[in-house]
Amino acid sequence: MTEIIEGGCLCGQVRYQTSCTKPLFKVNCHCRDCQKLSGSPYVAVMGVPETSFSVTGDLNCFEHQGGSGGTMKSYCCSKCNSRIYGTPEIAKGMVLIVAMSLDNPEFYSADADMFVKQAVSWDMMNSDIPKFDSSMFRRGG
Numbered sequence: 001m002t003e004i005i006e007g008g009c010l011c012g013q014v015r016y017q018t019s020c021t022k023p024l025f026k027v028n029c030h031c032r033d034c035q036k037l038s039g040s041p042y043v044a045v046m047g048v049p050e051t052s053f054s055v056t057g058d059l060n061c062f063e064h065q066g067g068s069g070g071t072m073k074s075y076c077c078s079k080c081n082s083r084i085y086g087t088p089e090i091a092k093g094m095v096l097i098v099a100m101s102l103d104n105p106e107f108y109s110a111d112a113d114m115f116v117k118q119a120v121s122w123d124m125m126n127s128d129i130p131k132f133d134s135s136m137f138r139r140g141g
């Protein structure tokens with residue numbers, strides 16, 4: 001039996017699935033880009049291999065300079081604007097799924113917090129998981 005993780009946007013036009021039931025990482029990102037893009041103090045994202053991921057529906061792509069260096073492409077539903085996933089240039093072959101778009105958001109729980117230096121003072125974090133000042137992907141950063 002193959003387990004499939006599914007999710008989609010608010011209006012239901014965009015649907016995706018991944019066969020990756022053990023994400024490569026699950027991290028709460030507190031960077032300014034995520035704050036601006038989401039309107040929230042942080043964004044919960046999980047990394048899955050691109051090969052495990054498929055998406056249907058009409059998406060808008062917004063390209064910006066990622067906090068970890070390189071460009072980041074953020075994909076949102078063209079109708080309801082829900083942010084669904086991103087593809088970072090620095091991690092080719094990987095898709096960052098915005099965890100709250102999952103049909104079952106309880107599937108997600110963070111392994112770490114990153115860009116905690118950019119977190120707002122009233123942000124709430126789990127003190128039991130590792131903290132990274134900036135990106136957990138950039139070496140020597």
Ligand SMILES: [Zn+2]
Nearest residue numbers: 009011077080
């Ligand atoms: Zn939508």
Ligand SMILES: [Zn+2]
Nearest residue numbers: 029030031034
């Ligand atoms: Zn971020």
